[in-house]
Amino acid sequence: MPLVIVILLVVKIVATNTLASFGETVRTVDAKISRMSEENELLRQQVASVSALVAIAARAGEFGFVEPTKSQMMTIAIDQFPVALR
Amino acid sequence: MNFKEEWRMWGVFGAIVLFFFLISGRLFYWQVIAGNDLRVKASAQYSVEFLLPAARGQILASDGNRLVTNQTAFLAYAQPKDIKDIVQFSKNIGHVLSLDNESLVAKLSTSGKLWVPLAHKVESNLVDTLKSLHLSGLGFEKEPKRYYPEASMAGQILGFVGSDGNGNDKGYFGVEGYYDRELRGQNGRIAIERDVRGAPILIGDENRIEPEHGRTLMTWIDRSIQRAAERRLTEGIEKYGAKEGSVTILDPKTGGILAMASFPSYDPAHFFSYDTILYRNPTVAASFEPGSTFKALVMSSALQEQVITPATTMEESGPVQIGEYAVNTWDNKYHGTITMTEVLQHSSNVGMVFVEKKLGKEKMLKYIHDFGFGEPTGVDLEEELSPQLRKDNNWREIDLATASFGQGIAVTPLQMVRAVGALANDGWLMEPHIVKEIADEKRRVVTIRPKKIRQVVGSATAKIMTEMMVSAVDNGEAKWAKPTGYRIAGKTGTAQIPVAGHYDEKKTIASFVGFAPADDPKFVMLVTLLEPSSSQWGSETAAPLFFTIARDIFSYLGIPPGM
Numbered sequence: 001m002p003l004v005i006v007i008l009l010v011v012k013i014v015a016t017n018t019l020a021s022f023g024e025t026v027r028t029v030d031a032k033i034s035r036m037s038e039e040n041e042l043l044r045q046q047v048a049s050v051s052a053l054v055a056i057a058a059r060a061g062e063f064g065f066v067e068p069t070k071s072q073m074m075t076i077a078i079d080q081f082p083v084a085l086r
Numbered sequence: 087m088n089f090k091e092e093w094r095m096w097g098v099f100g101a102i103v104l105f106f107f108l109i110s111g112r113l114f115y116w117q118v119i120a121g122n123d124l125r126v127k128a129s130a131q132y133s134v135e136f137l138l139p140a141a142r143g144q145i146l147a148s149d150g151n152r153l154v155t156n157q158t159a160f161l162a163y164a165q166p167k168d169i170k171d172i173v174q175f176s177k178n179i180g181h182v183l184s185l186d187n188e189s190l191v192a193k194l195s196t197s198g199k200l201w202v203p204l205a206h207k208v209e210s211n212l213v214d215t216l217k218s219l220h221l222s223g224l225g226f227e228k229e230p231k232r233y234y235p236e237a238s239m240a241g242q243i244l245g246f247v248g249s250d251g252n253g254n255d256k257g258y259f260g261v262e263g264y265y266d267r268e269l270r271g272q273n274g275r276i277a278i279e280r281d282v283r284g285a286p287i288l289i290g291d292e293n294r295i296e297p298e299h300g301r302t303l304m305t306w307i308d309r310s311i312q313r314a315a316e317r318r319l320t321e322g323i324e325k326y327g328a329k330e331g332s333v334t335i336l337d338p339k340t341g342g343i344l345a346m347a348s349f350p351s352y353d354p355a356h357f358f359s360y361d362t363i364l365y366r367n368p369t370v371a372a373s374f375e376p377g378s379t380f381k382a383l384v385m386s387s388a389l390q391e392q393v394i395t396p397a398t399t400m401e402e403s404g405p406v407q408i409g410e411y412a413v414n415t416w417d418n419k420y421h422g423t424i425t426m427t428e429v430l431q432h433s434s435n436v437g438m439v440f441v442e443k444k445l446g447k448e449k450m451l452k453y454i455h456d457f458g459f460g461e462p463t464g465v466d467l468e469e470e471l472s473p474q475l476r477k478d479n480n481w482r483e484i485d486l487a488t489a490s491f492g493q494g495i496a497v498t499p500l501q502m503v504r505a506v507g508a509l510a511n512d513g514w515l516m517e518p519h520i521v522k523e524i525a526d527e528k529r530r531v532v533t534i535r536p537k538k539i540r541q542v543v544g545s546a547t548a549k550i551m552t553e554m555m556v557s558a559v560d561n562g563e564a565k566w567a568k569p570t571g572y573r574i575a576g577k578t579g580t581a582q583i584p585v586a587g588h589y590d591e592k593k594t595i596a597s598f599v600g601f602a603p604a605d606d607p608k609f610v611m612l613v614t615l616l617e618p619s620s621s622q623w624g625s626e627t628a629a630p631l632f633f634t635i636a637r638d639i640f641s642y643l644g645i646p647p648g649m
Contacts, residue, residue, distance in 0.1 A: 023281050041158055048152040048235035053313050055235075 133279045133291070140271030141230060143300030145244060145261055147309040148344075148522065152235055154244055154262075154354075159207040159231035162216065162224070166194050166202060169223035179204060179224065182215050207231040230255070238353035240312050242367040243305075243346050243520060245468065246354040259365045261303065261520055262354075263468030268524055271300035304523040306342030311335060311609075314638040315347040319613075322631040323349050327619030328596075333635060334369050334499050338507035338601060338610045340536035341516030343465070346500075366469045373473040373496040374614060377581030377624070378416075378433045379599040380492030382558075383505055384441055385430060386551040387453035390513075390543040393444040396427045396554055400440040408487045413439055416580065430558045433578065435491040442490035450486055451478050456542045457505040458515055459497055464537075465518045473497060492581060493589075503612035505542075506599045509551050510575070510607035513543040551575075556604050564598070564629030569637045571647025575607075576600020576632065578624040583617070593617050596624035598632040608643060611635065 049055060116124065145154040162183065169175045176190040183205045193202055206229060208216075213226055232247050245260025257266035274297030279287045315333040323331050332348040348368050352360035366372070388394045402420045405412040415434050429437030442450055454460070460475035473496035476485065488494040497505075500518060508515040517537040524532045543551070555575035559568055564578055579597040582589035596618050601610035611632060618627040639645075 023287050038158055041156065044152075044155060045157050045233055045235075048155050048233070051151055052235040052237075053239075053309055054237055 135277040138274030138297040140273050140297040141299045143269040144302045146304045147307050155233050156230045157233040159229050160213045160226040161229045162204040162208050164202045165223045234355050241351050241354045246357040264466045269300040272298040299527045302525045303521045305520050306522050308344045310642050312345040315345040318635045319347050326627040328615040330616040332369050332614045334503045335609050335611045336507050338510035338607050341518045343520050369499045370467050370470040374595050375581040376492040376502050377579035379577050379579035379597050381438050382577045384490045386543050388441045388445045390547040394426050398426050399423050402436050406436045406439050408484045411484050427554050427557050430554050431561045438490040439487045463518050466520050507610040508542050509548050510601040510610050512545040513541045513548040515539040515542050563625035567630035567633045573604040574602040575604040578629050580624045594622040596628040598628040
């Protein structure tokens with residue numbers, strides 16, 4: 001019985017010591033989580049920026065795309081179909 | 087025991103009792119009176135409490151892309167005690183943060199201040215610049231800030247985030263104002279025990295309340311249609327020399343608002359740089375006299391009551407006399423015997439007085455109410471108002487006559503486009519909505535279902551009216567601007583503006599309302615232009631602008647001609 005008590009005491013002291021020193025690790029992990037969250041938010045912001053219509057239009061312009069003017073748009077009404085429907 | 091010894095014994099006993107009471111008193115002081123303070127001080131030494139801020143919810147377009155999201159910004163603050171040279175410090179900081187140098191020096195020199203806030207919501211790039219100056223006494227604290235990827239797009243729909251009386255973020259106007267509680271969320275808190283180095287003790291006490299982040303709002307706004315509407319409106323304002331203008335586009339079957347643009351507007355990221363009058367969205371917070379666009383609603387009411395048919399004829403031979411007033415046609419031209427379809431094509435005021443007389447006062451007022459005028463639409467925008475209608479017993483004969491062609495009655499653009507939307511939706515009046523879904527961080531989604539208010543006219547009447555409006559577009563004053571091959575139901579409007587009790591001859595609000603494709607409407611749209619200077623007529627200004635935007639929408643939605 002006394003031996004069990006001594007063993008348990010030793011285990012408790014070792015465990016407490018070990019866990020107490022984990023505080024530093026926890027702090028490091030917390031800092032990492034915070035950094036990752038910030039980075040995530042920044043990436044979300046960047047994704048939103050590049051997928052914005054303003055950005056897409058600017059990029060399309062750089063690649064030489066232009067918006068069609070009214071005269072460049074072809075609309076074919078039923079009575080203007082170039083081929084017979086039947 | 088002699089007297090001396092007895093005295094000494096009592097003396098020692100008395101001293102012990104005295105010390106006992108002194109010690110008891112002191113213990114009472116430490117444990118009861120000062121106990122709470124000491125507990126707080128002790129707790130501050132071994133435990134630390136953090137605020138876990140709730141992130142404000144995002145606002146998304148209908149395709150899931152962000153219209154509003156958050157970015158990390160910082161509160162820049164100074165600790166005057168740690169500043170070596172306040173003048174130099176102020177000069178360096180003021181330059182980067184665009185702060186007035188003198189007032190900054192005065193603020194930092196005020197004795198007794200340990201902590202002075204310098205600027206809120208400073209963006210990361212500026213913080214990096216400030217950090218590179220290596221100034222002692224300068225600190226930063228994280229502070230969330232709204233970010234608008236689409237810049238000023240839909241600014242008046244979205245509203246903005248400012249501060250309440252306690253310095254906390256609060257949404258104002260638009261969606262931010264209406265859904266502030268849902269977007270705001272609730273801050274959390276964590277209290278943990280720490281060791282001598284400040285690191286948390288894993289086996290110590292921890293009291294944690296998780297933050298409840300703000301909810302994300304999915305809107306009906308289609309950013310491609312919104313962009314087209316904004317661009318075309320700006321171009322139209324310039325082309326037609328108008329002072330102001332608006333474009334409102336709804337899905338008639340759900341009441342979902344696809345786009346809502348007005349000019350002038352503001353950029354919600356820099357709302358503080360704009361006149362506060364621009365904060366209110368004129369589409370829901372400003373009224374106008376609808377003019378001839380209102381004729382479509384009066385005509386459909388008369389069709390529903392079966393007092394007329396499209397083929398009913400009337401004699402348009404000259405002005406019609408209402409008491410002391412004479413009602414003319416807009417161009418003072420009279421076409422003799424004309425059908426109701428032609429009344430709409432020619433936009434005949436005289437013809438509309440004929441229709442109003444057929445309908446009668448009671449029915450006319452019933453339909454004005456049923457189409458939703460005189461009451462807010464219930465749209466989820468904070469600043470909505472509804473212009474008051476006259477009381478039913480205050481309508482004179484001339485008031486009813488002028489109302490039949492949309493003068494002497496004030497409506498908001500949203501009320502007007504919703505009412506015409508009923509004709510595109512088998513007669514059902516819908517509740518307009520910006521937000522479609524509300525999702526929390528656990529991805530639980532609440533869907534705001536389309537809400538039918540009432541069926542104002544029957545499905546058959548709506549179809550007949552649609553054909554009459556298609557005819558009004560195909561044969562009316564604006565037919566030259568219509569996209570070839572499409573069936574568009576619409577009506578032009580040119581309303582004079584009441585100024586100091588009378589109508590100004592020159593100043594008008596030009597408008598065009600319509601929906602397309604007429605047989606399966608995908609959108610109903612209202613365009614208004616205030617005081618266009620190139621022409622005062624809706625058929626020469628608002629109508630071509632409507633058709634230009636419609637052409638963009640057809641192309642975007644892949645709607646082929648012939649529909």
